[in-house]
Amino acid sequence: MRITGTHFNYYQICHRKLWLFANGIQMEHSNDAVSDGRLLHESTYNERPDKYREIEIDGIKIDYFDPQRNVIHEVKRSDKMEAAHWWQVKFYIYKLINAGIEGVSGLIEYPKLRKTEKVTLEHEDLYKIKEMENGIRQVINQVDAPSRLTKKSICKKCAYYDFCYSAEGGRD
Numbered sequence: 001m002r003i004t005g006t007h008f009n010y011y012q013i014c015h016r017k018l019w020l021f022a023n024g025i026q027m028e029h030s031n032d033a034v035s036d037g038r039l040l041h042e043s044t045y046n047e048r049p050d051k052y053r054e055i056e057i058d059g060i061k062i063d064y065f066d067p068q069r070n071v072i073h074e075v076k077r078s079d080k081m082e083a084a085h086w087w088q089v090k091f092y093i094y095k096l097i098n099a100g101i102e103g104v105s106g107l108i109e110y111p112k113l114r115k116t117e118k119v120t121l122e123h124e125d126l127y128k129i130k131e132m133e134n135g136i137r138q139v140i141n142q143v144d145a146p147s148r149l150t151k152k153s154i155c156k157k158c159a160y161y162d163f164c165y166s167a168e169g170g171r172d
C-alpha cells in the first residue's frame with residue numbers, strides 16, 4: 001500500500017483511526033480533519049483556487065499547491081492536532097523533493113484562528129519520516145484494529161466516533 005499524507009496525519013492522532021482508514025472503512029464527514037480542510041478552503045478562499053494547482057504525485061494528492069513559489073497550502077479548522085498537520089505537510093514536502101521539485105515549503109493555514117504556520121523539511125525529519133513510514137506499515141498490517149483511545153475528547157471530533165462507540169464497533 002502507498003503511504004499518503006492522510007496516513008501520516010492519522011498516525012499522529014490515533015492508530016485505530018489509521019487502521020480503519022487503511023483497511024477501507026471510510027466514514028469521512030464534514031467534521032473530520034481531512035475533508036474539513038477542503039471544505040474550509042473552498043468557503044474561506046473562494047477567490048484563490050485559480051492560483052493553486054491540485055497535484056498528484058507518487059500516489060499522493062495535494063489539493064492546493066502554488067507552483068510559482070513551490071508552496072503547499074494546507075487549511076485546517078483548529079490547531080489542536082498541530083503535530084498531525086505538521087507531519088502531513090512535511091511528508092508532502094518530502095514527496096515533492098523526492099520527485100525533483102526544489103525549494104518546497106508548506107503553509108498550514110488556520111483561517112478561523114487567523115494563524116499561519118510555515119513548515120519546512122529539516123534534515124533530521126528525514127529519519128523521522130522513515131521511522132513513521134515503518135510504524136504506519138506495522139499498524140495497518142495488524143490483523144485486528146488497535147484499541148480505542150483513552151482520550152475521548154479527540155474521539156468526539158472523529159469521523160469514526162459512531163463506529164467506535166456503537167455496540168458493534170465499540171470493542172477494544
Ligand code: SF4
Nearest residue numbers: 014148149155158164
Ligand atoms: S473515535 Fe477515537 S478511538 Fe475511534 S478511531 Fe476515532 S480517534 Fe480513534
